[in-house]
Each structure stands twice: as structure tokens, then as C-alpha cells.
Amino acid sequence: MKIIGNCTLITLNKFIPFVSDGAVLEDEGLIVEVGETKVLRELYPHVEFLNMNGKIVLAGFLNAHMHLYSTFARGFGFGGASPRNFLEILKNIWWKLDKNLTTEEEIYFSALVPLIEGIKSGTTSIIDHHASFGLIDGSLDILENALLKTGVRGVLAYEVSDRWGSDLAQKSIAENVRFIKKAKNSPNKNFISASFGLHASLTLSDKTLDSCAENENKLGSGFHVHVAEGIEDVDDSMKKSGKRVLERLNDFGILGDKTLAIHCVHVNDKEIHLLKETNTMVVYNPESNMNNAVGVPPTIEIDNEGITIGLGTDGYTPSMLESIKVAYILPKFNYHDPRVGGDLAKRMLFENNSKIFSNFFEHPLGIIKKGSYADLVAFDYYPPTPINEDNFFGHLIFGLRENSLNTVIINGDVVMKNHELQKIDEKEVMSKAREIAKKFWEKM
Ligand SMILES: [Zn+2]
Numbered sequence: 001m002k003i004i005g006n007c008t009l010i011t012l013n014k015f016i017p018f019v020s021d022g023a024v025l026e027d028e029g030l031i032v033e034v035g036e037t038k039v040l041r042e043l044y045p046h047v048e049f050l051n052m053n054g055k056i057v058l059a060g061f062l063n064a065h066m067h068l069y070s071t072f073a074r075g076f077g078f079g080g081a082s083p084r085n086f087l088e089i090l091k092n093i094w095w096k097l098d099k100n101l102t103t104e105e106e107i108y109f110s111a112l113v114p115l116i117e118g119i120k121s122g123t124t125s126i127i128d129h130h131a132s133f134g135l136i137d138g139s140l141d142i143l144e145n146a147l148l149k150t151g152v153r154g155v156l157a158y159e160v161s162d163r164w165g166s167d168l169a170q171k172s173i174a175e176n177v178r179f180i181k182k183a184k185n186s187p188n189k190n191f192i193s194a195s196f197g198l199h200a201s202l203t204l205s206d207k208t209l210d211s212c213a214e215n216e217n218k219l220g221s222g223f224h225v226h227v228a229e230g231i232e233d234v235d236d237s238m239k240k241s242g243k244r245v246l247e248r249l250n251d252f253g254i255l256g257d258k259t260l261a262i263h264c265v266h267v268n269d270k271e272i273h274l275l276k277e278t279n280t281m282v283v284y285n286p287e288s289n290m291n292n293a294v295g296v297p298p299t300i301e302i303d304n305e306g307i308t309i310g311l312g313t314d315g316y317t318p319s320m321l322e323s324i325k326v327a328y329i330l331p332k333f334n335y336h337d338p339r340v341g342g343d344l345a346k347r348m349l350f351e352n353n354s355k356i357f358s359n360f361f362e363h364p365l366g367i368i369k370k371g372s373y374a375d376l377v378a379f380d381y382y383p384p385t386p387i388n389e390d391n392f393f394g395h396l397i398f399g400l401r402e403n404s405l406n407t408v409i410i411n412g413d414v415v416m417k418n419h420e421l422q423k424i425d426e427k428e429v430m431s432k433a434r435e436i437a438k439k440f441w442e443k444m
Contacts, residue, residue: 007022028412030363062366086292124375127224131159153411177215198226244271282309288316311349
């Protein structure tokens, strides 16, 4: 049990949204009480006190779509001409990379790097979408080990695809089924959860989709699938089925209230209604969409329909602070209207991501309230203008930067203090990762 206090606390909890001399009482990984430092210290005089020295404290950020396996692409040239479109990006970069991930070491260190960088930018939980077609069996256990090593919470899934043939598609289905069952009975349930991963309609045959649906039906895990990210996905779906992507997936029972539809860049009004009807959740990854030049999702229309739309990074960056800053400005640029997107960005990062993660964990995340996980991030930020519950988001967008993130607490444990990771040697991991990456690049 400990009191984390002497901070400006932004809780997002409507009962006590803002406490200028705030503190939380933590016990066994959960928040037990929220209030003023003086009051909590008087009530619990013998409890350990963690002094935040006036820092701004928020709930840890949640990344609703990530690819930990993407690390070794960083700085790799991939040779030849630059990919000209989304399909070439997939074929020339990502599928080449995932087929060459063949060892436990490669997968483990690919994961450790962005987990560390995530902590250093305030991310305390992630929903990951994994591919390593050179080593499928047990690959999710390797990611689980990396999560447990760093202390970050994670929801894991393996992306089923027919792009490497039906044998590997079947192996990928088996990996999802095995790991979902394992996660359900895990002693680490507060840290590890699972979903059923699917790559995207364009690399999934009718037969494989049927098999996935049949297996998921027995597990009730929901799916984690890329949807209409590039126009190529729509064209392929029309060719295969005469239907658009979400209509095709819905025919196989892929949509539903536990399913995450990632991107939804090229969806029409009818498909947006379908998301609403099936209570499917959407995840927006603005930087990735811009980098792949696939377009901008109709986030405002999706939100207006009352669909839960959260925020991720798609492996483009491990930093949710980066992602939220782009999520905030991109709709303004896209809709040519400075009024749109700001309020939605705030709800995506906090309220909607919190809602999405609550499907996978027993206790609330992304909010500071009694009963939620004690996952906190503390910034050395001394506001140059007044700050309160109504305007803190303006401070977050225009004032908070990663280099001012000082302390990260997950499950009540301090995982970063004064910018230094406490559970893992960052320099040693990066040095080992560089060695492994060098050999991995030779294979590519
Ligand atoms: Zn993705």
C-alpha cells in the first residue's frame, strides 16, 4: 500500500475530476482512494509516501493498436525502388519482415524495444497485433514474456492470413486459439489478455474466414482486424464477394461488440451503419494512415453514429503523445474546418480507449478512480497559464512533451523514475537489439 501524492491530479473521473494538491492511495495494484494529499496522509499516516513534487499526474496512456514486431524495419533500406502504393508497402516491407522473423530472440527483442519506448512516452497498456510467419507456434508467449519483463499490460493476437499459404494460416488460427485459452486461465490476467487476430479481408479466403469464425465462436474473444485501410482492400473484397469489406466480414460473423475494426479509411455510410448495428469498435491511427498515403478515415461520421472510436499507433510510433497530437489536427486539415476533431481526439485518447480496454481486463484502465488499476504517468510540467479539468487537454496538446515525462507507475509499481527505467536496463536491451537486427538484416 502506498500514497502517490503532492501532485496536480487530472483524474477524468467526474466525481473528482481535478485535485490541485492531489494524491491516490494504492493497494495491490488498484486505486483505493483519490483525494487531497493532506487528507489521505492524515487518514493513513503509516503508509509509504511517494512524493511527486508538484508534477502533473494522469492515467497511463492506452495504445489500442500496435505492432511490436515492426522494430527491425527501422532504418532498413529494403532495397530497390520505394513502394508506390499500399499493397507494395505491405509486400515489399511488412510481409518480407514477418516471414523472416524466425527466432525467439528476434521476436522478444523486437517487442522489448517499443515496450520500453512506450513506457518512456507514457504508454502503460497496449493492444498488439502480431505477425511472425517464420515462427508462429508460441510466438504470443514470447510477447507475453516481453510484456511481463517490462511490466506493461497487453492484449495479444496473431494475424491470420492466407498470404503464405493455407498451412501457415491454419497454424496462425491454432496460435490464437491456444493463446486465448491460456490467457483466460492465466495467473497474470491483470497483465495479459487476448483477442483473435486477422490480417485483413484482402489476404483472407472464404474458407479461412469460416474457420476463424467457427473457432472464435467457441471462445467469445472478438476479433482484431484491419479494415479497408487501403482502397486495395475494398477492390479485392468487391472482386471476391461483390460486397464491400465490412459487409463481407459481417457475412462471416467477424463483427461484434468485442471486435476491433482497425482504420476503416474506406468505409461508406452503409458500412458505418453496420458498425453501429453490430456494436463493433474502431481504432484510428492517424500517423500510419498519413505515412502509407491511404487517406483519412471518416472519424467524425463514425463518431456521430455513436460508434466507439479509439486511438492507436499501428507501429508507426510507440508514442501515444505523438498519435494524439496528430489525431487532434488531422481532422481540421481534412475537413477544412478548425472546429472539428478536438473534442473527439480527447474522447478517443481517454474515454473511448478506456471503454475498449475494459473488454479485455477485469478493472478499469485509463481513468483515476477507486477500483481502477494504479497506472499513472507523472510529468515535470509547470503550466505557464491556469490549468483545470476543462482546459487540461489544451495543455496536453500544446505543452506536454515526452522529455517532461518523469515517472511511470503500472499496477502501483514504479517502472520509470527520473526518466530511468527501473525493471530493465534500457541501454543493454538496445545494444543487444542492434546486434540481433544486424544479423536479421543479413537474412532479409
Ligand atoms: Zn495495423
